[in-house]
Amino acid sequence: MSKRRSRFRMAAAPEGGSPPQQADLELVARREERKYVHEVYDAIAGSFSATRAGTWPGIRAFLGALPAGSLVLDAGCGNGRYMSLAPLSGAGDLCRPLAELAAENHLPGVPPNEVAVAHSLALPHRAGLFDACISIAVIHHFMTTQRRIASILEMARVLGIGGVGLVTAWALPGSRPGTCPGCSDTSAGSRAGFRALFASSCPGLERPMPATGPVLCHICAEARQAAPTEPIIENEQDLLVGWQLPREAPHAQQPPQKQSPASDRDLTRYYHFFREFELENLVQMASMQLAASTTGAESLHIRSVGWEKENWSIVFEKVRHSEPTHN
Incomplete structure (x- = not known):
């Protein structure tokens, strides 16, 4: 189970610089979507497809x-x-x-x-x-x-x-009135900003289930990680959601390989929760x-x-x- 804490920093202005313009945001969005969406789906296509057999x-x-x-x-x-x-x-x-x-x-x-x-x-x-x-x-x-x-x-x-x-x-958990009372509070623990630690998958839901952390919604069974001390763009709607590839059994002569930080990052997808x-x-x-x-x-x-x-x-x-x- 992953213990990583993903941080996402989008279109941050240089120190002492002016806020990014719309054209700059567009360029950053394209780059970050390529990194946190397109490249990830290319890597997880097989295992992702295996979880998407049913129709709604x-x-x-x-x-x-x-x-x-x-x-x-x-x-x-x-x-x-x-x-x-x-x-x-x-x-x-x-x-x-x-x-x-x-x-x-x-x-x-x-x-x-x-x-x-x-x-x-x-x-x-x-x-x-x-x-x-x-x-x-x-x-x-x-x-x-x-x-x-x-x-x-x-x-x-x-x-x-x-x-x-x-x-x-x-x-967004709690966005439908009356369905998620646990997510409706405004405590600091419910704010995750551009990060998340969802690691395991529930067969009954389209969305990954939480790996760790306090359960903020007993109906959705979602959890959010506490915000890091370093301030970044705070927005509980924009999260990085992890995906775990199935582990392959190692060959007898080869020791199991540890996943590198880069590949750990590459299996993290960006989502905007509505x-x-x-x-x-x-x-x-x-x-x-x-x-x-x-x-x-x-x-x-x-x-x-x-x-x-x-x-x-x-x-x-x-x-x-x-x-x-x-x-």
Whole structure:
């Protein structure tokens, strides 16, 4: 069981320097996402895929309610588990090993899936092509608000008018009223900032269970580590979550190798845990940007907000207005 204490320092200004600008934040976010998201998934693709075999009722219901013949895109498809539920029209994931698994995760008698190795912020698909687009457990890996908005706008770009999008994201423990009383207090021990010590995995939950530390939520069974004494950007929503690869039995002639600090770091993933209403706010901001770029002709309409297995979800529709607004 890992005892490491992960610290994440993003876009810190040089000593005596000015705060970072938006362009600087974008560069830092790209670099840190590559380090704490993309490279990690490349390393853990096999063991991660083994924990992602089931499908969730809410997502099944969304896909099942689509009209027959709908063109559907899975943006950030992982191992393609929802492709085995129903034939999708397209999929993409930046992790090549997962994309390769997704290509083969199809219904019997159905040709292999068309899966692109693609970033969710730059999908290789034609604008307005799809009737529906799903983004399952992807948006919480983006490190800035604007990049989260950009992921929604990219979904909107590939949707036709009347097309619907589904986004899911990990919820901050205690963010759903009445569900996590242990996480609702404001004691110092509940603040973890950019760090976490989740090490073991619970088969009944999508989220890793705590390795050590005080249990702040007896329902979610989550724990947070106390903040280090050195001040960094304090935000209980942004955490580094560990992943343990299965241990292989050593050969008889070879002593077991200790994991290096670098590989320890590389198995730590960044997550932004969402509060209540946060997904709605992102969709609304994306809608405002879409309306501005189309002179008010297009926007996003929130159809529903849901909660399932400690995840928030939101369904939105891309709509066209009959009379564009003019400034």
